[in-house]
Amino acid sequence: MAGRPERGGERGGDSPLPVGSRLPSLVSRSDIGDVRWRDPSRGATVAVFLQSSDHDADRHYLDELAAASSDFALWGGRVIVVMPEGSGGDARSGDGEAARSLAVVTESTGEAEHCGVGAGEDAILIADRWGEIYHGARGESPEALPAAEEITNWFVYLATQCPECGVPDHP
Numbered sequence: 626m627a628g629r630p631e632r633g634g635e636r637g638g639d640s641p642l643p644v645g646s647r648l649p650s651l652v653s654r655s656d657i658g659d660v661r662w663r664d665p666s667r668g669a670t671v672a673v674f675l676q677s678s679d680h681d682a683d684r685h686y687l688d689e690l691a692a693a694s695s696d697f698a699l700w701g702g703r704v705i706v707v708m709p710e711g712s713g714g715d716a717r718s719g720d721g722e723a724a725r726s727l728a729v730v731t732e733s734t735g736e737a738e739h740c741g742v743g744a745g746e747d748a749i750l751i752a753d754r755w756g757e758i759y760h761g762a763r764g765e766s767p768e769a770l771p772a773a774e775e776i777t778n779w780f781v782y783l784a785t786q787c788p789e790c791g792v793p794d795h796p
Contacts, residue, residue, distance in 0.1 A: 640761025641674075641741035641748045648672065648756040649739040653705070655728040660705055663756035668701030669783040670756070671776055674737050674748040675708050675767065683747070686767035691727055693773035701754070702780035703728065707736045751776070753783045 642648070648670065651662040662670060673690070675683045690704055697704060706729045730736060742748040748763035749770045760779060762770055771779070 639763055640750070640758070641763055642750060642758055642761060644758055644761065646758055648750065648752045648758065649736075650756075651736060651739060653707075653728075653730040653736055655705070655730045657728050660728045660730065662705065663752075665754045667703055668754050669703070669780055670750075670752045670754075671697075671702065671704045671779070672736075672740060672750045672752070673704060673706045673770070674740070674742045674746070675706060676745055676747060680766075682766050682768065686770065687727070689773045690776070693777060694727060696773075696777045697780055700777070700780035700784040702776075702783070704776075705730060707740075707742075751779045751783075753786065759783065 648662045653660045653662070661667070662672070664670075673686075675686065687706065690706070694704070704727050706727050708729065708731055737743075737746075737748075740748070740750060742763065745765075746763055747765065747767050747770060749761060750758055751760040751771075752758045759782075760771075764770065
């Protein structure tokens, strides 16, 4: 069985929602259709909250996620990117299938607020297929968030877990 990925300097309180809690039961409108946040049939979910696609760091992070999307899909993972309304520009600068694999939500129904993410804050929540949160991080830029390789490791870990493998509040 795969070991749990490193938490990379996570301090208590760095997760927008507490580890062991659940993603909100949201349905968001994205550029690829409606997205149910807790959907066991779709696999593990990573929710990424970015300030704006106009920032170079945010765009670079989105490009990194798009490039790794085929690895995410191999392990049944999906990424939902939430950006502020009117952030401007195309959120996905990559081409082809990889760029289309990220569900980009321009926040209009308070997704960030429902997930405990403050204004002007970048954040990430990593949850299993049932919406239980295993990891979270926040910061003023995407550098505070796990890199695509670490997200892939989380998808591997979550894909190889079974309900008997751990206690949700101490994954």
